[in-house]
Amino acid sequence: MEVTDVVCPLCGCVCDDVVVEVEDNKVTKVKGACAVGKSKLMGHGRITSPAIRENGILKDCSYDAAIKRTAEILAAARRPLMYGWSSTVCEASKVGIELAEEIGAVIDNTASVCHGPSVLAIQDVGLPSCTLGEVKNRADLVIYWGANPAAAHGNHMKRYSYISKGYFLPEGKKEKKLAVVDVRETKSAKLADVFIRIEPGKDYLVLSALRALLLGYEDVVPEEVGGVPKKDLLELVKMMEETKFGIIFFGMGVTHSRGRHNNIVNAIQVTRAAHKHTKFNIMPMRGHYNVNGFNQVCTWETGFPYSVDLSEGYAWYNPGETSSTDLLMRGECDAALFIATDPGAHFPGESIRHLSKIPVIQIDPYANPTTEFADVVIPAAISGIEAEGTVYRMDNIPLRLRKIVDTEYMTDEAIMKGILKETRLLTLSRRL
Amino acid sequence: MAIELLIKNGVVYDPINGVNGEKKDICIRDGKVVAEVKNPTVLDAKGRVVMPGGVDVHAHIAGGKVNSGRLFRPEDGRRGSEPKTTACRACSGYSVPNTFATGYRYAKMGYTFVMEPAMPPLAARHTHEELIDTPILDNATIPLIDNNWMTMDYVKSGDIDLLAAYIAWIIKATKGYGVKVVNPGGTEAWAWAKNCDLNDAVPHFDVTPAEIVKALAEANEKFEMPHSIHVHGNMLGHPGNYEMTLDTYDLVKGVKATKDRPVMHATHTQFFAYGGTTWGDFESKAKAIADYVNNNEHVSIDLGSVILGDTTTMTADGPMEYSLHQITGRKWTNHDVELETGSGITPFLYSGKVSVHTLQWAIGMELALLIKDPWKVALTTDHPNAGPFVGYPILISMLMSKKRRDESAADMHSAIYKKAELPSIDRELDLYEIAIITRAGTAKILGLDAHGKGHLGLGADADVAIYDITPEERDAGKIQKAFLNTKYTIKGGQVVVMDGEVVAAPAGRTFFVTPECDPKLTEEMMPNLKDKFEHYYSVTFANYPVQDAYVPNPYEIKAPMRG
Structure with missing residues (x-):
């Protein structure tokens, strides 16, 4: 028996378009879920x-x-x-x-022990955000920061962000830009138009520099911040200012590196600074x-x-x-x-x-x-x-x-x- | 065995049945008002004021943005901490109370029905989950349908029948009560960080907010809906917005209601009654609004009156919340919802030392006092936007006492004497009028009088508030105290509050409307809807509608299509 519209109980993506085959009260086949979701749906010990x-x-x-x-x-x-x-x-x-x-x-x-620091940051400054369908339909700039969806949220890019097609972006990723900020070149970073590699524990500094640039204080930003050349930051800021609708997805790389909830406060302030130029949102990549x-x-x-x-x-x-x-x-x-x-x-x-x-x-x-x-x-x-x-x-x-x-x-x-x-x-x- | 209750010796205010302060016994059996009882438990009201249970026409008590408000304001949570009791769960919060506190505090004020007026359809399950957890209160919730891409498609094509088919579908899919409009077009524009005036074209959709409002009013009246469209218009909270407000009312003047009620409910009107061009020359235009309402029959309003102090503002009007955040610099949450709506939240302090806030405070009450017919006015604070619902008793005491208003005004910014009407208004509302603006009239505006709410006639729901004052009481302080904590509140024939304490907390019911659309129209509408799910929504068509599990205590109102 085929069951459609199955809602996947694995990660914070909660994909709800999974199709499974059930025979003798057992799941025998899974279509549409990512590898991890599929493994859970198929069942184990x-x-x-x-x-x-x-x-x-x-x-x-x-x-x-x-x-x-x-x-x-x-x-x-x-x-x-x-x-x-x-x-x-x-x-x-x-x-x-x-x-x-x-x-x-x-x-x-x-x-x-996960996005608790994000909640503390939201209690400090709030959270300008949106639903994932908004991202799908409108976002022409997607930034993953300290998050590696290609490994942890297998369908995130395909269903909701960089790879999906939406109302205002019918051509999908051809019309979008992907930026990844991380301490190492992750699987997600390999797909990115722009990869910014920062030194571990320097998220706060890099976010502060972006914020200064977005608010027009280029003069206070040194030639290199957290291992990132200023020109790379300027390039990212230009992308942020020129986008019609931007989104930052952030993961445990930001919540659990040095600075913790302060990093998230700063990331949200970056979002607000970008919002002075265009529409900008931010969302935590919730795990379970x-x-x-x-x-x-x-x-x-x-x-x-x-x-x-x-x-x-x-x-x-x-x-x-x-x-x-x-x-x-x-x-x-x-x-x-x-x-x-x-x-x-x-x-x-x-x-x-x-x-x-x-x-x-x-x-x-x-x-x-x-x-x-x-x-x-x-x-x-x-x-x-x-x-x-x-x-x-x-x-x-x-x-x-x-x-x-x-x-x-x-x-x-x-x-x-x-x-x-x-x-x-x-x-x-x-x-x- | 039948459970019977007899309320003796009360002085009853039951405006729907024309009862104005009569000494009258009320008989109750199995949760309903009946003509006589045989073996009742007797409650002696001893000359106290007795009214039907309060009906709130508009208060944000449940759902995604309310919860985001709670989540990002632990400082507000602490202001309302109360330990659990044998009857009650633990409570928290002042402007954004937890669901349990919401139920208990309303019941203590003698309220038994609350309308949650802004449900994002995509997150409808959330609103219902919170309503399930809100004890005592019967409730309903209205889905936001105005910034919706389906709606705008049909507004553009001018096809009101297909729009009607869509609103019928979405009201059913969300277990909703009617049609909510919040900054039509403007919230869609906010998805690009823009906003709309009443006659601006909505970016990319080639319709205007004015066209959206008119079309939704017409579509709503294709069915025998209990409630008119419920409208938060464009440019809320902007100086000089009163003319746009009146233009919005005028849009639906020619629309014919299917029931004996207005065709538009204009909500939290205080925020829409502003003159001036900047915050500097800001002034009250309550009189202009009141004059319009006095001279027309197609609009009802609620006040959105200000309660001084700190609160949490929240609305589907995303751009408005951003403006407010820009003014105060306080924390700001925003949540845009794909194809449908958006929302924003920011804390706000109303201070009697600030001229604008003082005028806002005056405007809400001016509307209540300048509109002659109390049946056209509902008492609200747009909880928690202009202040929390626990401020209603303050407002009631103000409306009933010129002396109290004058004393308060004397402590506030002097702008009140130059730019507001309030100090010159002598009118004091009486208990009969208070009963109208807090239960009888609100029940009628919502079409709930036909379903046992807002009155104490035979067959009505046995929802009763007994206030610890006599009709002669003139002391504003005592009036306020009495309306904050009832002597008794009875919900569905059960005593739930006694001497100001909650003694029982039964589950409330959720009222929802089923518009009965012609299946042919639904069929014709369906391909467009399915296309939206296929390509643009992030959930599937099959997973979208709210399942019955989310309305465990349902009360269905059918709305046949007009032939």
């Missing part, structure tokens, strides 16, 4: 059963038993952490936030398919996008104090629930050492390094293949993931509802 660690060994158990054990851990915790949420649907996040309120947890998503969705839900439900501490009954947001790694590095939390993520692979070593001392719950379709030290492991249905629900693309466009095959695994939302129910029973009986 799963956690087969819920399990609870006893004497150091994970022993299979029922969903009920794993959910009850999770509730016991969370209800007994004084400073629980609930982290992840970027590779699941908003419906699960909503239940998670309700549970976090119930138990006074800190709730956080992978943005705190629903990292943005958690930020959206958390914002409308708590008022704040991530790193929200609910221990006092109201939402307290202060990244640097209330992010997952802050808590773990301080050795502060005494239980942790991880859903749809892998801190075992991504968090600093010191925070992992603390995790080894406290009860850890993992909810995920796949085994990963976190499974190695999790005390409760709950396998979940794969959102977008086995479960439906809402996700937000990198440009804030909400799409509904489709369910394309049946499963016996519980969905993230159902697992979270079960934990919420059991936890409430325990906290209620404690109050009585």
Whole structure:
């Protein structure tokens, strides 16, 4: 059976035109997705059963038993952490936030180790941006900065930017320019009309120089900035001024190099400076398919996008104090629930050492390094293949993931509802 | 078993049924107003003011730009922190409250219905997701259809029938309520960092904003829509814009309504009632607007009245937000939406020490006081643009008290005595008129009176506000306090607020309209629409419409096509 308009649950591109073949309740063929998306849709190794660690060994158990054990851990915790949420649907996040309120947890998503600095920058200066279709239809200058879509967002250029055809650019890339700014010549850089190679950690300087040039202060810019000759910067500025509609897409190369959120503030200020000449926009290349969705839900439900501490009954947001790694590095939390993520692979070593001392719950379709030290492991249905629900693309466009095959695994939302129910029973009986 | 409630000894203001301050009992069974009850729980109102639940005609409470406002203003989030209670989720925010606080705070003011008036169709799911999470309030939302490429295609070709087929399709696809217009043409122009006057050609589309407005009004009236087109015109917030505002009203003068209502609702009119040529000679032209509204029947307005203090401005009028950001230098977010619309957000402080802000403050109230017929006027602050909705009680107390207005004016910039009418206006609204501009009239403007809202007649929804004042109360401070926190709010027959505290938070319903278009027209329109998806949208045709899952508590209003 052919299923069309499948919404891909891989990266922030959320391509929704994928076609899959399903035979005997299995995906057998995928058309239109990038290689990574295809690999996910085709399916691979799963956690087969819920399990609870006893004497150091994970022993299979029922969903009920794993959910009850999770509730016991969370209800007994004084400073629980609930982290992840970027590779699941908003419906699960909503239940998670309700549970976090119930138990006074800190709730956080992978943005705190990803585009968190971008959010801080947006809180400082705002974000002049647009949807990806605007880029497709209008952008005659596309700049990728510290981002390598050819490797990380496989269909981004084809569907939305440099390679796509649009209303005002019917000839596609013939009518467009591509500029790439990076510390090395990436696969994306090889496609570019202009590649600007900067020295590592010099993004802020180069952005400042561009901003000065765009605002007409050529005299203050030295002959070389961050390893880039001034004439190359002038060439890029000329392209920016002459474009009808320009866009900067920025990635982790900017958020996680020296300067962090200040780099993004500066990049946004460059966008504003360019906007004095022509239409200019800027957009973060969000990684996981629903990292943005958690930020959206958390914002409308708590008022704040991530790193929200609910221990006092109201939402307290202060990244640097209330992010997952802050808590773990301080050795502060005494239980942790991880859903749809892998801190075992991504968090600093010191925070992992603390995790080894406290009860850890993992909810995920796949085994990963976190499974190695999790005390409760709950396998979940794969959102977008086995479960439906809402996700937000990198440009804030909400799409509904489709369910394309049946499963016996519980969905993230159902697992979270079960934990919420059991936890409430325990906290209620404690109050009585 | 039937759940019954009896509200005894209240003084009832129910303008739709002509009830003006009568001592009257209200019987409720299973969420509706009924003639009698057998075994009710009794609420003794003890001579207090009783009104139907408030109906807000225009407040930005849910969706992408509201959430971008929350996200980029954690400083605003902190201003409204409240811990969870047994009945309530944790709250945050002042001008951009979280969804839970939005529901609770409206209910505390006695409101039970709010219209979210600006849904970008492509992001409609987002608006609905937030409405699901907004407790207590019944709600609806209007899709933005004016800067839309399909719309402009049919405006250009002059084919109103196909335009009607398209608006029917998109209202259904977004589970929307009607047709919203925001800076027609100007927001499309903003995609190139430009803007449009009413009679400028929209870049690349060869139509004018005036043509768009007229065509949408005509297309809307092809159906028995509960609401007229809902219009935020061109050049909002610009000195001297009042003439363009009146020209915009005039565009639809000849359009015939399919229902007993105006053919245009002009929203947050305060921002469109400006004289002068610069901020230097800026002055109030509220009187010119009021005169027009007094002499015509085809337009209703809402105020967009200013609440002094810091707020978050947000609109689909992208170029306007950019201008505001240029004036203040404060942070600015913009989000243009392919083929459809755009948006901008920037924080703003209204200060009584600044002449322009003082005049803006005056203009909103002047409109309320100079327009003679309260049924043509709705009380709004264009939340959060001119101020947050929690400022309504301040506004009510001002409109009811000349003394309070005079005292406030004395503390503000002296421009109010030279360039505004307000100090010379003696009119004070009474409770009956307040009931009209906050529920009865707004329900009629939205066509919700036929669906149980805005009144307490038999069969109406049992949405009731009991305010802790008697009809004789003249103290503006006490009036303000009473309208901020009700003695009781009842929603669908359930007590949700008691003594100013939320005691229950049931889910609200979403009202949406189904325009019933002739299938032949839909079929004729469809190839053009599919072509847009095939080539220009970044999502597929199949993934675009809002699924039923996003409207878990639906209330459908069918709008047959006029023969």
